[in-house]
Amino acid sequence: MTVETSTTGAAAIDRARIKQLTEQQMDLLAQRTQRSKELYERAVKVMPGGVPSSFQENDPWPVYLDRGSGSRVWDVDGAEYTDFHNGFGVMCIGHANPAVGAAVKARHDEGTHFAAPTDGSIVVAEELADRFGLPQWRFTNSGTESTMDAVHLARGATGRDVILKIEGSYHGHHDAVMVSVYPSLEELGERDDPVSVPYGGGYPRALTDLTRSVPFNDADALASVLEKLDGKVAGLIMEPAMMNINIIPPREGYLERVRELTREHGVILIFDEVKTGATIARGGATQRFGVTPDVITLAKAICGGYPGGAIGMSKEVAELVASGTVHQYGTFNGNPLVMAAAQATLTEVLTEDAYAALEAANQKLRSGCDELIARYELPCYTQGLGAKGCVIFSAEPLYEYRDYLTKVDGELSTLAWLFHMNHGIFMTPGVEEEWTLSIAHTDEDAQRFLDAFEAFARDVTSS
Numbered sequence: 001m002t003v004e005t006s007t008t009g010a011a012a013i014d015r016a017r018i019k020q021l022t023e024q025q026m027d028l029l030a031q032r033t034q035r036s037k038e039l040y041e042r043a044v045k046v047m048p049g050g051v052p053s054s055f056q057e058n059d060p061w062p063v064y065l066d067r068g069s070g071s072r073v074w075d076v077d078g079a080e081y082t083d084f085h086n087g088f089g090v091m092c093i094g095h096a097n098p099a100v101g102a103a104v105k106a107r108h109d110e111g112t113h114f115a116a117p118t119d120g121s122i123v124v125a126e127e128l129a130d131r132f133g134l135p136q137w138r139f140t141n142s143g144t145e146s147t148m149d150a151v152h153l154a155r156g157a158t159g160r161d162v163i164l165k166i167e168g169s170y171h172g173h174h175d176a177v178m179v180s181v182y183p184s185l186e187e188l189g190e191r192d193d194p195v196s197v198p199y200g201g202g203y204p205r206a207l208t209d210l211t212r213s214v215p216f217n218d219a220d221a222l223a224s225v226l227e228k229l230d231g232k233v234a235g236l237i238m239e240p241a242m243m244n245i246n247i248i249p250p251r252e253g254y255l256e257r258v259r260e261l262t263r264e265h266g267v268i269l270i271f272d273e274v275k276t277g278a279t280i281a282r283g284g285a286t287q288r289f290g291v292t293p294d295v296i297t298l299a300k301a302i303c304g305g306y307p308g309g310a311i312g313m314s315k316e317v318a319e320l321v322a323s324g325t326v327h328q329y330g331t332f333n334g335n336p337l338v339m340a341a342a343q344a345t346l347t348e349v350l351t352e353d354a355y356a357a358l359e360a361a362n363q364k365l366r367s368g369c370d371e372l373i374a375r376y377e378l379p380c381y382t383q384g385l386g387a388k389g390c391v392i393f394s395a396e397p398l399y400e401y402r403d404y405l406t407k408v409d410g411e412l413s414t415l416a417w418l419f420h421m422n423h424g425i426f427m428t429p430g431v432e433e434e435w436t437l438s439i440a441h442t443d444e445d446a447q448r449f450l451d452a453f454e455a456f457a458r459d460v461t462s463s
């Protein structure tokens with residue numbers, strides 16, 4: 001996904017130089033990925049944009065991958081990269097992880113799908129309850145399904161219709177949350193009365209109007225909106241640390257205040273931990289920040305590269321599902337193959353020790369970037385939590401989406417991405433994504449990243 005941001009952050013860096021280097025690096029990327037170009041030309045004939053999901057689109061064409069092992073991936077032209085993209089933050093276990101592979105192979109030989117419950121779903125639900133502190137769990141097939149079910153639960157629990165979300169946040173592509181995802185500054189409206197902006201076509205206006213947004217890290221704006229909409233709001237869905245506009249952690253005390261306010265107004269609090277869940281601590285952001293919501297949505301890293309998600313619920317919310325008041329369905333929910341992958345991922349691979357190692361590796365990588373940023377006087381800073389980190393191309397810290405729109409240097413971010421790709425670092429395209437480390441990443445992998453970042457820093461600052 002591409003978000004237009006300003007170019008004001010890096011006044012010290014020559015804009016003409018950025019433009020020239022971007023053209024050079026884009027040409028180099030195109031030259032290096034000729035086989036991807038061929039596949040792209042074939043793919044566009046049968047898939048819109050030549051990709052299975054629009055998030056995989058990229059200029060000049062997507063880099064098509066062939067295989068992965070541990071911390072490495074290889075593209076169809078045979079180039080090897082250290083993978084910091086990690087499947088949009090899914091592959092914390094490393095590619096072709098042997099423990100998960102063995103569990104999936106064993107399960108395959110015993111049958112892969114029954115649409116009847118198996119032991120695996122109980123083990124995974126027990127593990128999630130232990131990690132996140134919510135007692136009841138159900139399974140889904142993606143983050144989108146998890147957040148869709150969470151919205152149904154909030155509405156079912158309260159008998160109200162309005163959903164609040166944070167402006168600039170992405171929670172999947174169903175009607176209730178495809179609102180104010182990446183609106184422009186002009187579209188946003190007042191802080192305590194933001195406009196509901198549909199994210200693309202296909203959503204009835206009546207549904208878009210039922211979702212209202214508030215800025216992140218501003219409990220006063222939330223209090224004001226809750227006051228104005230008193231008795232109408234079913235739920236607030238939010239990432240406890242924003243991870244779709246780089247990484248923005250919560251300010252001290254913010255989540256606690258959100259918890260108080262939602263309780264006072266009878267609003268179901270949903271933490272969307274699709275990104276943070278299995279990556280920033282054993283019990284995700286819920287454990288890390290010590291605030292427990294009513295509902296947690298998970299997907300991505302919990303199933304070790306298989307398509308699954310989960311929803312955690314308080315006892316009261318779970319009763320709605322158990323009693324059939326809110327329907328939570330799915331042919332593939334709790335699929336045995338996915339559960340085998342999730343069980344091995346959560347109980348054998350992503351252990352407490354693994355989280356400690358990921359945190360330490362991330363700190364080290366961030367420190368290396370910080371040193372280079374200081375040495376080359378770059379207008380950016382690092383941010384990180386657990387396995388996830390990023391260099392944010394803004395001279396000042398970001399606290400919310402409005403900062404992101406006005407302070408991030410989109411051109412510099414794009415140039416850094418090109419340097420990484422052309423120096424053997426596979427990174428998420430776009431201005432707003434972060435890196436994800438896996439347990440397979442070594443010091444050598446981190447050094448490779450730092451070498452690429454230094455090449456960028458040197459070239460962009462030399463005249």
Ligand SMILES: Cc1ncc(COP(=O)(O)O)c(C=O)c1O
Binds near residue numbers: 299
């Ligand atoms: C925070 C968050 N929630 C939900 C989703 C949707 O997940 P999925 O792509 O599995 O539908 C995403 C996807 O990036 C996400 O980042």
